Amino acid sequence: MSDAVTLHFDVDGENFTSAGEASVQVKKTLRQMGFPPDVIRRVSIAMYEGEINMVIHAGGGKADVTVDSDKIHIVLADKGPGIADIELAMQEGYSTAKDNIRSLGFGAGMGLPNMKRYSDHMQVESAVGKGTTITMDIYLS
Amino acid sequence: MTVEALADKLSLTTLCMPEGDREIEGGYCGDLLSWVMSRAKSGDAWVTIMTNINVVAVASLTDCACVILAESAEVEPAVVEKAKSQGVNLFVSEKDSFILCAQIGALLS
Numbered sequence: 521m522s523d524a525v526t527l528h529f530d531v532d533g534e535n536f537t538s539a540g541e542a543s544v545q546v547k548k549t550l551r552q553m554g555f556p557p558d559v560i561r562r563v564s565i566a567m568y569e570g571e572i573n574m575v576i577h578a579g580g581g582k583a584d585v586t587v588d589s590d591k592i593h594i595v596l597a598d599k600g601p602g603i604a605d606i607e608l609a610m611q612e613g614y615s616t617a618k619d620n621i622r623s624l625g626f627g628a629g630m631g632l633p634n635m636k637r638y639s640d641h642m643q644v645e646s647a648v649g650k651g652t653t654i655t656m657d658i659y660l661s
Numbered sequence: 662m663t664v665e666a667l668a669d670k671l672s673l674t675t676l677c678m679p680e681g682d683r684e685i686e687g688g689y690c691g692d693l694l695s696w697v698m699s700r701a702k703s704g705d706a707w708v709t710i711m712t713n714i715n716v717v718a719v720a721s722l723t724d725c726a727c728v729i730l731a732e733s734a735e736v737e738p739a740v741v742e743k744a745k746s747q748g749v750n751l752f753v754s755e756k757d758s759f760i761l762c763a764q765i766g767a768l769l770s
Binding site: 537569626631 | 747
């Protein structure tokens with residue numbers, strides 16, 4: 521049994537053009553470790569959406585990925601404005617993104633729903649004015 | 662059909678082609694990046710009018726075979742550099758998305 525592999529990223533909230541770099545790095549690492557394409561795809565999508573959300577809404581944050589023997593565990597934590605109504609935010613099509621973000625092809629209200637769809641387990645903890653922490657697991661069966 | 666062959670058949674302008682021998686398995690058309698992110702499949706030729714740098718990240722993460730920018734959409738040199746460094750094949754065409762998709766569909770069927 522090998523030890524868990526952990527990856528840590530500081531997601532830069534000022535630099536929208538580099539958004540997605542942590543996800544691309546995680547994808548490369550998982551590919552090198554020989555994970556099946558389906559698992560890599562699900563982790564990549566879930567993580568990318570989370571990373572973009574942190575850049576758009578929270579001024580950046582931290583991403584931690586743990587590759588364990590039975591699952592890939594992702595924790596995305598920010599100190600942004602928080603989510604007032606998580607149930608509403610989870611609805612496909614609901615978004616608070618501004619027009620400049622929409623013009624880049626984001627803000628369609630797909631982020632959180634995509635994260636839920638592509639992970640096996642997802643938990644959102646948020647406090648208005650304090651920040652949001654999203655935990656996702658993708659099981660390796 | 663390889664990416665290189667498709668580019669030739671459709672008379673695409675090559676912005677960068679780091680992996681021209683990749684096989685095209687299907688196609689996808691869309692400009693909402695989150696939507697494309699969750700729907701495009703590995704090996705797709707992705708047609709879009711979006712040209713910001715996040716297009717490269719989406720193409721890389723979905724493992725698209727290539728990205729075709731429709732209607733001569735203008736692209737920054739930094740985007741091309743990023744695509745090159747991430748192994749993303751990037752083309753531009755004067756044709757619109759509908760025509761490109763119709764032609765890709767005909768070539769793949």
